[in-house]
Amino acid sequence: xxxxxxxxxxxxxxxxxxxxxxxxxxxxxxxxxxxxxxxxxxxxxxxxxxxxxxxxxxxxxxxxxxxxxxxxxxxxxxxxxxxxxxxxxxxxxxxxxxxxxxxxxxxxxxxxxxxxxxxxxxxxxxxxxxxxxxxxxxxxxxxxxxxxxxxx
Numbered sequence: 133x134x135x136x137x138x139x140x141x142x143x144x145x146x147x148x149x150x151x152x153x154x155x156x157x158x159x160x161x162x163x164x165x166x167x168x169x170x171x172x173x174x175x176x177x178x179x180x181x182x183x184x185x186x187x188x189x190x191x192x193x194x195x196x197x198x199x200x201x202x203x204x205x206x207x208x209x210x211x212x213x214x215x216x217x218x219x220x221x222x223x224x225x226x227x228x229x230x231x232x233x234x235x236x237x238x239x240x241x242x243x244x245x246x247x248x249x250x251x252x253x254x255x256x257x258x259x260x261x262x263x264x265x266x267x268x269x270x271x272x273x274x275x276x277x278x279x280x281x282x283x284x
Contacts, residue, residue: 133194134204135239137186141211142178145231149175149208153235161187161201161239179235186239196241204240208233 142149152175156164161183168180183203190196211232217225 133196133241133244135186135190135194135196135201137182137189137237139178139182139235139237142175142233142235143230144175144178144233146208146210146233148173149179149233149235152176152179153206153208156183156203157206159203160242161198161203164203182235182237186237190239200241200243201239202242203237205236205238207236209236210234 152168152171152173155167155171156179159167164183165180168176168183187198187201190201191198211234213232214230216228216230218228219225
């Protein structure tokens with residue numbers, strides 16, 4: 133079972149967020165949480181909150197065990213840019229681009245536990261070879277041996 137969560141419009145550039153995301157890609161949830169907790173980067177905190185949100189939804193909605201979860205996929209995409217201008221001397225202006233990012237995280241189970249479904253009553257069916265034999269036997273019963281012989 134996969135759990136997908138998204139964080140949109142994080143006001144940090146995607147390049148800086150990717151540095152943090154690369155640390156936890158493919159790790160188990162507990163290990164990723166401890167790495168993010170002690171990472172100094174500004175973007176580590178929102179990624180940790182996103183991971184905790186995904187774990188909480190996995191526990192609550194799908195009744196999955198936290199110890200079986202790992203980060204199967206995490207991507208950082210570019211969000212909308214805020215364009216601003218910085219005034220300079222002689223009436224010039226220099227652009228300032230404030231970047232944002234979107235984070236998509238997918239959790240998966242390492243050992244998916246198959247839930248037992250209630251067993252339905254099994255119908256015992258005959259193999260096809262027995263079914264065909266019984267039909268041919270019925271046909272033989274209908275034709276009597278007297279009718280096969282010709283009367284002269």
